[in-house]
Amino acid sequence: xxxxxxxxxxxxxxxxxxxxxxxxxKIINQETAGKIQVLVFAKEKNILKxxxxxxxxxxxxxxxxxxxxxxxxxxIYYTSLDAFTYALTRYDQLEESxxxxxxxxxxxxxxxxxxxxxxxxxxxxxxxxxxxWQFITETIRLAFQTWASDLHFQPEINNVExxxxxxxxxxxxxxFTVEDFxxxxxxxxxxxxxxxxxxxxxxxxxxxFEAIDSEWNTRNVDARVSLIPWLKIPSTVIRFLDATxxxxxxxxxxxxxxxxxxxxxxxxxxxxxxxxxxxTWSGKxxxxxxxxxxxxxxxRKIITLEDPVEYQLTWIQQSQINVAKGYTYEVxxxxxxxxxxxIILIWEIRSKETAEIWMTAALTWHLVLTTLHTNSAIExxxxxMNMWVKPYILAPAINLIVWQRLVRRIxxxxxxxxxxAYWEKEEIAECVKRINDANPNMNLQFDWxxxxxxxxxxxxxxxxxxxxxxxxxxxISESIKKIIIDWKSTMELYSAARExxxxxxxxxxIIKVLNWETTLDELRRVL
Numbered sequence: 177x178x179x180x181x182x183x184x185x186x187x188x189x190x191x192x193x194x195x196x197x198x199x200x201x202k203i204i205n206q207e208t209a210g211k212i213q214v215l216v217f218a219k220e221k222n223i224l225k226x227x228x229x230x231x232x233x234x235x236x237x238x239x240x241x242x243x244x245x246x247x248x249x250x251x252i253y254y255t256s257l258d259a260f261t262y263a264l265t266r267y268d269q270l271e272e273s274x275x276x277x278x279x280x281x282x283x284x285x286x287x288x289x290x291x292x293x294x295x296x297x298x299x300x301x302x303x304x305x306x307x308x309w310q311f312i313t314e315t316i317r318l319a320f321q322t323w324a325s326d327l328h329f330q331p332e333i334n335n336v337e338x339x340x341x342x343x344x345x346x347x348x349x350x351x352f353t354v355e356d357f358x359x360x361x362x363x364x365x366x367x368x369x370x371x372x373x374x375x376x377x378x379x380x381x382x383x384x385f386e387a388i389d390s391e392w393n394t395r396n397v398d399a400r401v402s403l404i405p406w407l408k409i410p411s412t413v414i415r416f417l418d419a420t421x422x423x424x425x426x427x428x429x430x431x432x433x434x435x436x437x438x439x440x441x442x443x444x445x446x447x448x449x450x451x452x453x454x455x456t457w458s459g460k461x462x463x464x465x466x467x468x469x470x471x472x473x474x475x476r477k478i479i480t481l482e483d484p485v486e487y488q489l490t491w492i493q494q495s496q497i498n499v500a501k502g503y504t505y506e507v508x509x510x511x512x513x514x515x516x517x518x519i520i521l522i523w524e525i526r527s528k529e530t531a532e533i534w535m536t537a538a539l540t541w542h543l544v545l546t547t548l549h550t551n552s553a554i555e556x557x558x559x560x561m562n563m564w565v566k567p568y569i570l571a572p573a574i575n576l577i578v579w580q581r582l583v584r585r586i587x588x589x590x591x592x593x594x595x596x597a598y599w600e601k602e603e604i605a606e607c608v609k610r611i612n613d614a615n616p617n618m619n620l621q622f623d624w625x626x627x628x629x630x631x632x633x634x635x636x637x638x639x640x641x642x643x644x645x646x647x648x649x650x651x652i653s654e655s656i657k658k659i660i661i662d663w664k665s666t667m668e669l670y671s672a673a674r675e676x677x678x679x680x681x682x683x684x685x686i687i688k689v690l691n692w693e694t695t696l697d698e699l700r701r702v703l
Contacts, residue, residue: 184252186227188259196263198270200224204239206267213260214239223249229260290636292321293340293349300350308359313367317387320397320416323642329357329364329412336409343584343643354408364412368401375410379403400484417486429459429466430644432687434615434679438649439578443467446518448575449534449544453556459582459645460547461486467545468492468521476518481508483523509533513542522546528563535565535573552681553579553650554669557660571652571660579648579681583688583698584640590632591692593625600626600696607686615677620687627692644693646685650678 212235
C-alpha cells in the first residue's frame with residue numbers, strides 16, 4: 177500500500193518515495209497509461225489512487241467513468257510529465273516481479289525430493305502473504321513431490337503438526353497453531369467434498385490435483401482424505417494414490433531371484449490360491465497391483481473385489497464392497513463365480529464363509545489372489561484352521577503363501593564399506609550358515625564387512641532412498657499338503673518347509689544386507 181499524501185499535487189521526489197501496489201498498477205496497462213498519462217498506483221479500502229498529468233482530460237474522465245461503473249471510488253493526484261515518465265518505469269518493476277513469480281512457480285512445479293521439502297518450509301514462512309487456498313494446494317502438491325506416501329496434519333494440545341511419510345517413516349516439517357490451521361482445514365474439506373458442518377464422525381473423501389510424478393511427468397494425482405474427530409480439530413491425513421509410484425512392473429517388486437521365481441511359477445498356474453500376508457504398510461498394494469498388471473494380457477478375465485479400489489486398471493473388472501448396502505465379500509463371491517472369471521482377487525479374508533467360498537473357487541479351476549494379516553507365512557495355516565476351515569479343503573486349494581515387509585533401501589551415494597562389529601559378525605555368520613544349510617546351491621558368502629551410510633544431501637541426511645521388500649515365500653508342496661491334512665504342529669510344518677528351501681524373513685533380509693541393499697539397523701527397526 178502506498179503511503180498517504182495530504183496534497184493532491186505530487187513532485188518527482190514524492191513519486192520516488194512511493195512503492196506502488198502492483199496489483200492496482202495492472203488495472204491500466206503500460207501502453208494505455210503512456211498514451212493518456214494516467215495510472216493507478218494504490219488502493220485504500222474501495223478508493224483507487226490515480227496519478228495523471230491531466231494533459232488528456234477527456235481520456236481521464238472516460239477512465240474515471242469506467243472505474244465508477246465497477247463500483248470503485250477514486251482520488252486523483254496530479255504531477256508533471258517528467259515525474260509521470262518516472263512513474264511509468266514502475267511497470268518495468270511489475271514485469272520483473274511477474275517474471276520472478278513465474279520462475280518461482282516453475283521452480284516449485286519442477287521441485288522434487290529434498291528441494292520440495294525446503295520449498296514447503298519456505299512457503300510456510302511466507303504463508304501470511306499467500307491466499308489460504310493457494311497455500312494449501314501448493315503444500316499438498318509439493319508434499320507429493322517429495323515422493324511421500326501421505327501427508328499428515330496431526331493435532332496436539334496447542335498446535336497442529338504437519339508431517340510427511342517418506343519411505344514409511346514420518347518426518348515433521350512445520351507446526352501451525354490450532355487457530356491458524358482452521359482456515360487451511362476448511363480448504364482441504366472443501367476441495368475434497370467433505371461436509372463442513374460435520375465434526376463428530378470420521379469422513380473419507382477424495383480429490384484430484386496436478387503434479388509431477390516420480391518419473392518427472394506432469395499428471396493428475398488422486399488423493400484420499402481421511403478426517404477423524406479430535407478434541408479441538410480433526411486429525412487429517414491425505415494419502416497420495418499415484419500409479420507411477422506404487423504400480424510397478426512385476427520384475428520391479430524387489431523380490432530376490434529365488435522368491436521371484438517361486439512367485440512367478442505359482443501365479444502362472446490356472447488354479448489354486450496365492451495368499452499374501454503382512455501387517456499394515458508393508459507394500460500390499462504395490463505387490464498385488466504389480467501382479468495384476470503382469471497377468472493382465474487381455475486373454476483372461478480378471479475380477480477383483482477391493483476395499484477400497486485404489487487404482488483403476490484397464491481390462492480388469494474392479495468392484496468395491498459396500499457393507500452398508502449389503503454388498504459384502506460373501507455376496508460378491510457367490511455372484512462373481514457366475515461371471516466365468518479366470519483370475520479372482522479378493523482383497524481380504526474376513527470370515528470362515530469367505531475363506532470356504534474362495535477355496536471352492538480355487539478348486540474349480542480359478543486362480544485366486546487374496547490377503548490376510550498374520551505374523552509369518554506359516555502362521556497363515558493355523559489362522560485359517562482357527563477359523564474352522566477344514567484341512568482337507570485347505571491343503572489342495574493353496575499354492576503359495578507370501579509374507580513381506582517393506583524396509584528402506586540404503587543410499588548408494590553415501591554408503592561406505594566397513595568391517596562389521598563383533599556381534600554383527602556373529603549374527604550374520606549364523607544366519608548365512610542357516611541359509612546355506614537350507615539352500616546349498618546359494619553358496620552365500622560373508623567377507624566380514626557390511627555397508628554403512630553417512631549423511632549426504634542426496635538422501636536428505638536420512639541414510640536411505642526409497643524402499644524394497646523382504647519376503648518369505650512358503651510354497652505348498654505335496655509333502656506339506658499331507659502334513660496339513662494330518663495336522664499335528666507348526667514345527668512339523670516348518671521342518672518340512674526348510675527341507676524344501678524355505679527362508680525366513682530375517683534370512684531374506686540378511687541376503688539383502690550382504691548385497692548392500694539395506695542395513696542391520698533397518699532389521700532392528702522393523703522386526
